[in-house]
Amino acid sequence: MTDEIEGVLIDLDGTIWKGNQLIPHADEAIAHLRSLGKRIVFVSNRGNWSRRMCYEQLTRFGMAVTEEEIILSSTVTAQFLREHYPLCQVWTLGDKGLREELRLHQVRLAAVPEEADFLVITLHETMTYQDLNLAFRAVSHGARIMATNIDKTFPNEHGNAIDVAGMVGAIEAATGRKVEFVFGKPTCFMAEAALRQLQVPPNRCLIIGDSVESDIRMGRMHGMRTALVLTGNTKPSQLDALRAKERPDYVLDSIGDIIRLGKEIMQ
Amino acid sequence: MTDEIEGVLIDLDGTIWKGNQLIPHADEAIAHLRSLGKRIVFVSNRGNWSRRMCYEQLTRFGMAVTEEEIILSSTVTAQFLREHYPLCQVWTLGDKGLREELRLHQVRLAAVPEEADFLVITLHETMTYQDLNLAFRAVSHGARIMATNIDKTFPNEHGNAIDVAGMVGAIEAATGRKVEFVFGKPTCFMAEAALRQLQVPPNRCLIIGDSVESDIRMGRMHGMRTALVLTGNTKPSQLDALRAKERPDYVLDSIGDIIRLGKEIMQ
Structure with a gap:
């Protein structure tokens, strides 16, 4: 029983x-x-989406849901930063949904990578060399590395696509520093x-x-x-x-x- | 003021x-x-010491201290496991002080590496290939990786010595998995x-x-x-x-x- x-x-x-x-x-x-x-x-x-984006997708599929019923790795990362590091500034490498979620939780976003206490990495499907290099600069100037999740690949229409672990690997290899927090x-x-x-x-x-x-x-x-x-x-x-x-x-x-x-x- | x-x-x-x-x-x-x-x-x-070992060292130097006044990365790792993963079993790669601290906090130690939910890595100054390989087996069978801290080197009488990051690097390289929790x-x-x-x-x-x-x-x-x-x-x-x-x-x-x-x- x-x-x-x-x-x-x-x-x-x-x-x-x-x-x-x-x-x-x-x-x-x-x-x-x-x-x-x-x-x-x-x-x-999904750490590259905000709750709002996810709510809209579920609603589009005709499902009744509230934003509070959606917990993404971006949500959990934002909650963690707000609760444990309220004084710290954050730089991000990832799609804009992550930043939307951080902002919603009153996490402080650094104006330039050099000022960041943390780099938060998530999936970045429109990533450029420039984005990668700004993240590299954050860590080179002392930012510690967080990842919303550490999945290696995800399925898309072509089979498998590179996920967060690929972005993390690039930054770890270039900086010699390791990811210290994973939230998914x-x-x-x-x-x-x-x-x-x-x-x-x-x-x-x-x-x-x-x-x-x-x-x-x-x-x-x-x-x-x-x-x-x-x-x-x-x-x-x-x-x-x-x-x-x-x-x-x-x-x-x-x-x-x-x-x-x-x-x-x-x- | x-x-x-x-x-x-x-x-x-x-x-x-x-x-x-x-x-x-x-x-x-x-x-x-x-x-x-x-x-x-x-x-x-220091994640390879227990509070007791540290208490004895401080007492040897003639300092009045209680065990509660000592917080090591092994202590924090043990507290975290007890609070957030009371059901999980742990394998360790590290000196015996870590296991003493985990046991004291009622963390469940796995009998064999294959059963572990987590591998906890700390400095292991008497490490052998066999120890490394048992840790590898834990992760190969699904254990997720924690490190008490991620310091790269520490000073000893010969200059610098390899610290926890070296042990973590060996396991990450062999398994393709990444450390997910760091506590120091x-x-x-x-x-x-x-x-x-x-x-x-x-x-x-x-x-x-x-x-x-x-x-x-x-x-x-x-x-x-x-x-x-x-x-x-x-x-x-x-x-x-x-x-x-x-x-x-x-x-x-x-x-x-x-x-x-x-x-x-x-x-």
């Missing part, structure tokens, strides 16, 4: 959408969870931000996601129940090779299965 | 001792601070642990240390007053080259100067 699930953490890329496509029945699954009275939070390692799944910073929003203890939470490394791992490390969906990163052929500590409690073809299996999983 | 100093954070290597030698008058300086009623905490990036000075984890022990707000704290990068930096990032001593890492010739954000409020030839200058600095 296990505890009834009251809170559900839901990944976005590969679980709710894939590129610009909603995963079939994802919207109905969310509506179903709401009809059962479950509390919901969306958790994503599966870290405790992300898990605790989600639990704070849900106001539900971890043993009454279920996390649904497509990544063994970030979603299932985070759930297991924090004592949540875990459901892996096969609409993203993980192929059915990989399931047998999973180590004991990586194994999800449930494997679903897609988040749409929640409608059919909800009762069984939530009890 | 500034606030009176009530709490003093004091570095150890290069500030209180150098190798096995007490820095002249360091013991008298501490006694003087105590006679003025100041609260004291010793803060050190100048991070907020260390600063907040010290402030919690002192029970004094940062604007009423003075930090005394020999390192611009870790001691002065931590003080400045957290709004403390800062005093650099010239008995360790920093040479007088380096002072002119310091950037504005690195400059200490005071420069002392040694911590012994506190006896003479205490009144001026503490007001």
Whole structure:
């Protein structure tokens, strides 16, 4: 006999959408969870988006959601800086969503890289040599390195694309300094931000996601129940090779299965 | 007019001792601070020692101190794991002081590297290929990487010796994974642990240390007053080259100067 699930953490890329496509029945699954009275939070390692951008994407897909229900690695980074380093100035290497999120949390942005106490790195899909070099100057002048997340690649329409780890690698190699803070799944910073929003203890939470490394791992490390969906990163052929500590409690073809299996999983 | 100093954070290597030698008058300086009623905490990036080992060293030098007044990067790492990852198992690469400190904080140590959720790396002065390879196995089986601190070198009787960054580099290069958590000075984890022990707000704290990068930096990032001593890492010739954000409020030839200058600095 296990505890009834009251809170559900839901990944976005590969679980709710894939590129610009909603995963079939994802919207109905969310509506179903709401009809059962479950509390919901969306958790994503996207550090190059702001909550507002993510809210607009979910709304475009016809899903009812509030900005508070969205926790991105940019959100968690911004919350951490505001709470632990209120005096410090920040330079960024990343798409503009990160800066929007930092500004919203009253994080101080440095006017020039030389004044920064921290460089925050996230995915930067329009990055130029100039951007990289400004970040290099920040670290050369003593800024310490943070990364919203440390994912190596993400799937796009051409297969795989370079992710944050590539940007971090460039700066580490050029400066000889190492990243010191990472905030995305599966870290405790992300898990605790989600639990704070849900106001539900971890043993009454279920996390649904497509990544063994970030979603299932985070759930297991924090004592949540875990459901892996096969609409993203993980192929059915990989399931047998999973180590004991990586194994999800449930494997679903897609988040749409929640409608059919909800009762069984939530009890 | 500034606030009176009530709490003093004091570095150890290069500030209180150098190798096995007490820095002249360091013991008298501490006694003087105590006679003025100041609260004291010793803060050190040594992650390969336990508090007990450090307590014994200070006692050997004839200094009156409690274990609670000693905060090492091993202490902060152990506190973090206990607070944020109570369910997780840990493998270590480092001298035995780290494991002693983890055990004291009820952190779960993995029986074999394959079961570890985290690898914690610190300085390991008796490291063998076998130790390195066990740590490699932990990360190969999914353990995420923490480092007590990320100092590159430390001074010993032969000049400079390889520090934690060397051990971290070996594991990162072999596994392709990156360190995700660092706990030593100048991070907020260390600063907040010290402030919690002192029970004094940062604007009423003075930090005394020999390192611009870790001691002065931590003080400045957290709004403390800062005093650099010239008995360790920093040479007088380096002072002119310091950037504005690195400059200490005071420069002392040694911590012994506190006896003479205490009144001026503490007001």
